[in-house]
Amino acid sequence: MSDINHTTEGHSKEAAHDHHDQFTFLGRTFPFPVYTGVFILLAILTIIEVSLSQVPRGDLGHAMDFIGIIMLVLAVIKASLVVWFYMHLNKDSRIFLASLIIPTLLVIVAVLFLSIVPAGGY
Amino acid sequence: MASITLPVGGGTQSGAAEAPKLRVSDFLRWSVDHKIIGVQYMAVALFFFIVGGTLAMLIRWELLTPNLDVVQTGTQYNTLFSVHGLVMIFLWIIPMMAGFGNYLVPLQLGAKDMAFPWLNAFAFWLIPPAGILLIGSMLVGAPESGWTQYPPLSTLYSGDGQTLAALSIHLLGISSILGAINFIVTIKNMRPAGMGWWQLPLFCWATLATAIIVVMATPFLAGGLTLLILDKIAGTSFFDAGNGGDPQLWQNVFWFYSHPAVYIMILPGMGMLSEVLATHARKPVFGYKMVAISSMAIALVGFTVWAHHMFTSLTPELRVPFMITSMIIAVPTGIKIFSWLGTIWGGKIRFTSAMLFGLGFLSMFVVGGIGGVMLAAIPFDIHVHDTYFVVSHLHFVLYGGSVFTIYAGIYHWFPKITGRMLDERLGKWHFALTYVGFFFSFFPMNFAGMLGMPRRVAYYLPEFQSVNTVISISAFVLGISTFVMLYNIWISMRHGKKAGANPWRALTLEWATTSPPPSTNFIDDPVPFHDPYGYGDKDSQAYLDDIDKRFGVGEDVPVPRPAVQPAASGD
Amino acid sequence: MSEMSLEKAPAASVEAAHGHEHNPGARSENLKFATWLYLASEVVIFATMIGVFIVFRFHNPEIVQRVHKETNILLVTLNTFLLLTSSWAMVMGLREIQRDNRQGLIRWFGLMCILGTVFVGLQYVEYQELAHIGVALFNQGNEFDGFGMRFYAPTAFHGVHVIIGVLWGLFVMNNARKGNYSSSNYAGVEVFGLYWHFVDVVWIILFTMLYLV
Incomplete structure (x- = not known):
């Protein structure tokens, strides 16, 4: 029971709420909440992603190319931003993070296995 | 520990409350009390045990002779073994373990209920409709693809019953995920003061490991079943090789779930066994921490071995890693076996029915486990693939393993649940019949399998008839033995000897309250003993005496009290 | 609890003992942990469905590329922005209730629900366009065979989650209207937020996996 002190923490944060209309990142202070900052970042990343997808990629005889990998990395960054800031993993208990990371790693291994085993015939 | 911890905290109430009277009607309606839900789980599971057992008896009757005699067609035989497998796994063993978990986990934690009582009740009430769906599936183009539901047997060669069965398993999967979430939150957040992770009873450890597996593995099955149902009803062809699909995909996804699921079925039983052996041998659990860690290790390694179920369909270079992991997973299981042997070694063993089933488990599970290591060796596996050797292994670990621990658990905790003892003489008859019937049902299957008798067939070569006759007759003995237990439960619920709080x-804390416990479980907040298995020293004796003093002693107690029999110095 | 007598405990107090953790902070933490565990299982079930597509993409990239050439990325980009914006609206609503501003919560959540609904509507439009060029749930013997089922299954499953999310959002708004949340009691909002952001995260992955790569 020792790690349960959420609401008390919530109360003590009350005083800090006034500062929530701005946040500091890399030494610069922005005049809007960090949530909005994350949203702007997400939007920019999405635009980059969609633009990349319009680059002519030729015939994909092979499974994956450089642009595809960059887009996947951007998607992972976007997902991490949402999870970290919007889902409050930056403030919450580490066990929440574990309950996200462990199954994610598990399914990545599983999907990789499914992808590399010979399809169909074996 | 210098100071003696006493079971009941510094509350104002002195003495014990009367155990509450429970009526049958309390168990027939929606209730958020984890004890009632636990009993509901167990009762439903026992009902489906009878259903699945009846199907098993029909299978064995059919196999008395090499030709068809009970069933008219192969389809009917396929239905029998498919529904038998699904019922026994999804409606008997898993709900029964969930029932024990529901009843015992909050009590062992000294809590008033689970973290989410409403969710708990909801998870239970998904089971009866799922059971009806599964039984109903036999009536409408029955499922014929075994419990593994491999396409194309399930997609192209089974009727609508397969869809119903898939829906039913879907519901049961949701039910166990909800239950597992509840267990994890309860065990992590609701431990009482004075119970750290290393004072957690081993049954709770095992339930925690099981729940982690359920949360991460069962959704694989849910996803796979969703695609299977789409294949059945929406015209997709995810698993149809003739139409751009991949039947192997189902095998992978299914075993992503189902190999971890075999540990869902056995781990809670292993936890119960640690409780039973330590209590009835009056000794601390040998290597407590290693047992707890090995549960977690099994949960972890269990995710890496799935493809050993598919040795015959994998390319050779992919088989070897899975052979290695499959052999590695025998290590944490071996740690548990040695812990149990170390626990009873030199103990003051009382051969109660619970203990007998515990010892029966030890012997039979080792046989099953050795069969498992044999099957993990690829050359051997390919030789006995799809034969009765596999059937034997499966039943040794699921019946000789899980069901024996369930029986041990029933004899051990029945007094807590009902307030009355089960009849020990009937219990010993039950054990003898079960043990003999079980061994001679499933051990000869090894011979039949090695000689090449395939599983899942209604016709077989005449030279296998003698061994099949032995198996069938033993199986009937095994079937009858179940009714000895049911009669025992029936009779003992009314006329059993009064158990007292802690017979x-x-x-562990579930005994530090009346039998059955009051609606709020404990009067005051209970104080756990510093070591849940610290049998054999003065402190624990004082603690146990205090429980006896507060809650009273039953009639004809099976374990002598120092007050009654001062010569007993063991505890 | 010591005053609670066992036998004659009034029904209400027995219910209370089973229904509520007495420490609201503990209850909020329990709820959030349970939600995360539920999301853990959702990760796996979504991964199973997306994994089926990934395997297909791995072995038949030409079919996926053919579909991408035939379809317009603008509609689904717009949809992505709708969902990202709704996620932002969600978290801004949570911020309002942390400051005890119920009206702010209701306004932001209203925006969130509208965006979610439009998302589902646009997905329907998109399905119609795909059906028009011949991408069907089952194989039709055309050049897109095999793509349809592996595309529709995960996106439709995600769509169902969005619909459930919108309904849940309306439920939370109604609760807020009745005054059930405050700056010291917003676990219900937070838990719904976890679900909604998770649906957003799934879409971020789906969008890249199914439409771009």
């Missing part, structure tokens, strides 16, 4: 003089 076995066990140290």
Whole structure:
């Protein structure tokens, strides 16, 4: 029971709420909440992603190319931003993070296995 | 520990409350009390045990002779073994373990209920409709693809019953995920003061490991079943090789779930066994931490071995890693076996029915486990693939393993649940019949399998008839033995001897309250003993005496009290 | 609890003992942990469905590329922005209730629900366009065979989650209207937020996996 002190923490944060209309990142202070900052970042990343997808990629005889990998990395960054800031993993208990990371790693291994085993015939 | 911890905290109430009277009607309606839900789980599971057992008896009757005699067609035989497998796994063993978990986990934690009582009740009430769906599936183009539901057997060669069965398993999967979430939150957040992770009873450890597996593995099955149902009803062809699909995909996804699921079925039983052996041998669990860690290790390694179920369909270079992991997973299981042997070694063993089933488990599970290591060796596996050797292994670990621990658990905790002892003489008859019937049902299957008798067939070569006759007759004995237990439960619920709070003089918290416990479980907040298995020293004796003093002693107690029999110095 | 007598405990107090953790902070933490565990299982079930597509993409990239050439990325980009914006609206609503501003919560959540609904509507439009060029749930013997089922299954499953999310959002708004949340009691909002952001995260992955790569 020792790690349960959420609401008390919530109360003590009350005083800090006034500062929530701005946040500091890399030494610069922005005049809007960090949530909005994350949203702007997400939007920019999405635009980059969609633009990349319009680059002519030729015939994909092979499974994956450089642009595809960059887009996947951007998607992972976007997902991490949402999870970290919007889902409050930056403030919450580490066990929440574990309950996200462990199954994610598990399914990545599983999907990789499914992808590399010979399809169909074996 | 210098100071003696006493089971009941510094509340104002002195003495014990009367155990509450429970009526049958309390168990027939929606209730958020984890104890009622636990009993509901167990009762439903026992009902489906009878259903699945009846199907098993029909299978064995059919196999008395090499030709068809009970069933008219192969389809009917396929239905029998498919529904038998699904019922026994999804409606008997898993709900029964969930029932024990529901009843015992909050009590062992000294809590008033689970973290989410409403969710708990909801998870239970998904089971009866799922059971009806599964039984109903036999009536409408029955499922014929075994419990593994491999396409194309399930997609192209089974009727609508397969869809119903898939829906039913879907519901049961949701039910166990909800239950597992509840267990994890309860065990992590609701431990009482004075119970750190290393004072957690081993049954809770095992339930925690099981719940982690359920949360991460069962959704694989849910996803796979969703695609299977789409294949059945929406015209997709995810698993149809003739139409751009991949039947192997189902095998992978299914075993992503189902190999971890075999540990869902056995781990809670292993937890119960640690409780039973330590209590009835009056000794601390040998290597407590290693047992707890090995549960977690099994949960972890269990995710890496799935493809050993598919040795015959994998390319050779992919088989070897899975052979290695499959052999590695025998290590944490071996740690548990040695812990149990170390626990009873030199103990003051009382051969109660619970203990007998515990010892029966030890012997039979080792046989099943050795069969498992044999099957993990690829050359051997390919030789006995799809034969009765596999059937034997499966039943040794699921019946000789899980069901024996369930029986041990029933004899151990029945007094807590009902307030009355089960009849020990009937219990010993039950054990003898079960043990003999079980061994001679499933051990000869090894011979039949090695000689090449395939599983899942209604016709077989005449030279296998003698061994099949032995198996069938033993199986009938095994079937009858179940009714000895049911009769025992029936009779003992009314006329059994009064159990008192703590008939076995066990140290875990569920015994530090009346039998059955009051609606709020404990009067005051209970104080756990510093070591849940610290049998054999003065402190624990004082703690147990205090429980006896507060809650009273039953009639004809099976474990002698120092007050009654001062010569007993063991505890 | 010591005053609670066992036998004659009034029904209400027994219910209370089973229904509520007495420490609201503990209850909020329990709820959030349970939600995360539920999301853990959702990760796996979504991964199973997306994994089926990934395997297909791995072995038949030409079919996926053919579909991408035939379809317009603008509609689904717009949809992505709708969902990202709704996620932002969600978290801004949570911020309002942390400051005890119920009206702010209701306004932001209203925006969130509208965006979610439009998302589902646009997905329907998109399905119609795909059906028009011949991408069907089952194989039709055309050049897109095999793509349809592996595309529709995960996106439709995600769509169902969005619909459930919108309904849940309306439920939370109604609760807020009745005054059930405050700056010291917003676990219900937070838990719904976890679900909604998770649906957003799934879409971020789906969008890249199914439409771009």
